[in-house]
Amino acid sequence: MRDVYVAGIGITTFTRLEFALSEIASYASMMALKDAGITEVDQVYVANMGAPRVNHQTALASAVVDSLSLTPAGAAAIENGPASGGSAIKAGFQAVASGMDDVVLVVGVERMREVNGLEATDFIATLTHPIAEYIYGVTLPAHAAMFTRLYMDKYGVTERHLAMVGVKNQNAALNNEWAHLQQEISLEGILDSPEAMTNNPYVAEPLRFFDACPVSDGGAAIILVSEEKAKELGRPMIKISGVGQATDTHAVHEREEPTDLLAVRKAAADAFEMAGLTPDDVDVAELHDAFTILEIAESEEVGFFPKGEGHLALERGDTALGGKIPINVGGGLKGRGHPVGATGVAQAWEIVTQLRGDGGDRQVEDASVGFTCNFGGFGNNVVCLTFEKEA
C-alpha cells in the first residue's frame, strides 16, 4: 500500500448560503486545487447526504466534476449519513494507496437551509431505523437526549458539563473565520442567569438549544496525492497515517450496553493501529460534537480518557486550547456548523491547517499528530483518521 498525503485544502464559510449545491462544492474544491497548485485530478469523490431529498438533485458528482472543468476524471458521490465526509476520504485514500489514482479531490457539501428547520430535522431523522425508530417521531436530538440521560445517571455528567462543552466550542469558533456561529456565549447566559432558561430552552430534555450544532450550509475539500506527487507539489507533507471505520446496530436499543459507542471505539483503535500510534500521541483532535454529550463520550471511546471520565477531563481543562489534548479548537460542529456531508472533510481541513501551523489564534503549539472522528447515524457508522506532519 502506498502512503497518502494531503496536498491541498479548501473550505467555504459555514452559514446559510444562497448558492447552488454544486457551486458550494466547487468553491471549496477550487480553493483546495489552488492550494495544491493543480488543475487536473484523476478522481473526484463528493460527500453529501441530502441532495436528492433536500435539494432535488441526483448524481451530484457529475455536476461538480463538470463545473470544475475536471472532466474526464472519474467522479462519484458518497452518501453515508453524517459520516459521508470521512467515508469519502477513506475512498480517496484507498484510490491513492492502491496505486489506481495519483491525485484525488474529496469534497463534502450540504445545503440544508434550503428547507426549514423542522424539515431539515426530519431529513436527518430518516437515517434512523424506519420501523423501530423513525415512525415514532425519533429525531437525532431525541437519540442524543436519551443517551445523555443514561450518561448522567451512570457517570455523573450534569447539564453544567454539557454547557461547558457548548461554551468551549462555540467560543472557539470566534477564532475561526469560516465558522457558522460568531457569537460569544457564557455559562451565565445559557445556564446560570434567570434569563438562561429563555435563552436556552429544551430541544429534547435534558438537551438544550446550545447543546446542539446549528443547521448549516457549506463545503470543504481536500486533495489526496501519492508521495511522489506530494514531493513534486512541494506543499507541507501531511500524511494520512491511519484509517478506521466501524459500524454498530442500526436501532440504538439493540446495543448491549446503551452507553457504549462501540463503532467509535473500534474505528479509533483500527486507525491508531494502522498508524502505529496511541491516543497519547495525538496533539490535536476533531471529535463529532453534533451534541455536546458526544464530545464527552467520544473523548473516552477513542482512548483519550478512561470511560466515564470525559467530563472530568473537561473540568480540568484538558480538552481546551492549551490543555493536554485540545479538542475542536476550530469550533467543532457546535461552533463551525454541521453541513452534514461536509463535516468529515471539514474536520480534516482543520487538522491539516493545524499541522501546517496555520491555525492563527487557535493554533495548537507544535502540533504534529492530529485525529478526526466522524460519527454517522447515532453511532452506527463511524470513520476515524490520523494525520501526521513529516519534516
Added chain:
Amino acid sequence: MAREIYAYKCRLCDTMHYPFRMVCKNCKQNDFFEFDTVPLPRDGKLLTFTRVYNLPPQYEVPTLGLGIVELENGMRMLGQLDIDEPKAGMAVKGSVEVVREETYDDFYGMVFRSA
C-alpha cells in the same frame, strides 16, 4: 384481532430479534427467513426517556415523549410515552396505537403508560 408488534425468533438457534433482520445476529446461518414471530410483551421498565420539542412537520403536537423500555423478557424497544413525569426504572405498560399519521397511511407502534 388485537394488533401486535412482533419479535423474530430464529428457528435455528432461538435467538430473538427486534426489529426484524434478514440474518440471525447470533448464528449467522439463518439466511432464508426462518424466523417465527412472537408478540413482544407489553410490560417493562423505562430505561431512558426524553421529551422532544422540535418535531418533524407531520406531528401536530407541541411536544412528544419518547423512551427506551426494557421489556419483561429482557428485550428492548423504543416507543412513545404518554406519561406526565417519567422516571428511569419505572414500570410501564405498552399499547399498540397510531404513532404517526401521514396522508394515506397510519403507522402503528407501541405507546407506553405508567403500569
